[in-house]
Amino acid sequence: MDQSHQATIFDKIIAGEIPCHRVYEDDRVLAFLDIGPLSPGHTLVIPKERKAHLHQLSDDAAAAIGRVLPRICRAVLQATGATAYNVLQNNGSSAHQLVMHVHFHIIPKFERDGLGIGWKPGKLDQTQAKALLTRMHAALEADRAR
Numbered sequence: 001m002d003q004s005h006q007a008t009i010f011d012k013i014i015a016g017e018i019p020c021h022r023v024y025e026d027d028r029v030l031a032f033l034d035i036g037p038l039s040p041g042h043t044l045v046i047p048k049e050r051k052a053h054l055h056q057l058s059d060d061a062a063a064a065i066g067r068v069l070p071r072i073c074r075a076v077l078q079a080t081g082a083t084a085y086n087v088l089q090n091n092g093s094s095a096h097q098l099v100m101h102v103h104f105h106i107i108p109k110f111e112r113d114g115l116g117i118g119w120k121p122g123k124l125d126q127t128q129a130k131a132l133l134t135r136m137h138a139a140l141e142a143d144r145a146r
């Protein structure tokens with residue numbers, strides 16, 4: 001079976017078969033508290049469309065998430081008193097994705113609690129950048145023509 005259509009625990013949460021602390025729901029989106037929070041208020045925002053990774057999401061499902069994500073971030077900030085937060089979205093097990101259903105983490109950042117990030121920046125190579133742009137523009141053009 002295509003990984004993008006495999007059932008996960010989030011299907012059961014969407015269907016109400018497994019309980020969750022529901023933060024927000026509409027016909028396309030569900031947001032609920034993470035069961036293993038990195039900080040108080042850690043919230044997951046998921047499309048009801050069953051796709052494993054962000055790049056597989058339909059435009060409609062993506063738009064529905066985009067419409068409510070800032071609103072849910074505001075609710076998390078107001079409820080927790082946090083002024084900083086990370087929005088994290090993992091794709092693929094090597095990128096730390098455990099549940100293969102698209103989800104956005106909203107993780108309030110307090111002094112110690114929250115997301116720890118290892119970030120080792122390199123330097124943008126001009127030749128490589130040019131080659132990447134050529135390939136990316138071609139991919140975007142092909143996607144638009146789909």
Ligand code: 5GP
Pocket residue numbers: 009018020021032033034035036037044090096097098099100
């Ligand atoms: P990932 O590593 O895939 O980006 O994150 C999956 C997240 O889902 C984890 O933070 C984990 O705590 C959360 N999670 C997994 N199973 C459940 C569950 O049954 N209920 C809730 N509320 N969160 C879950």
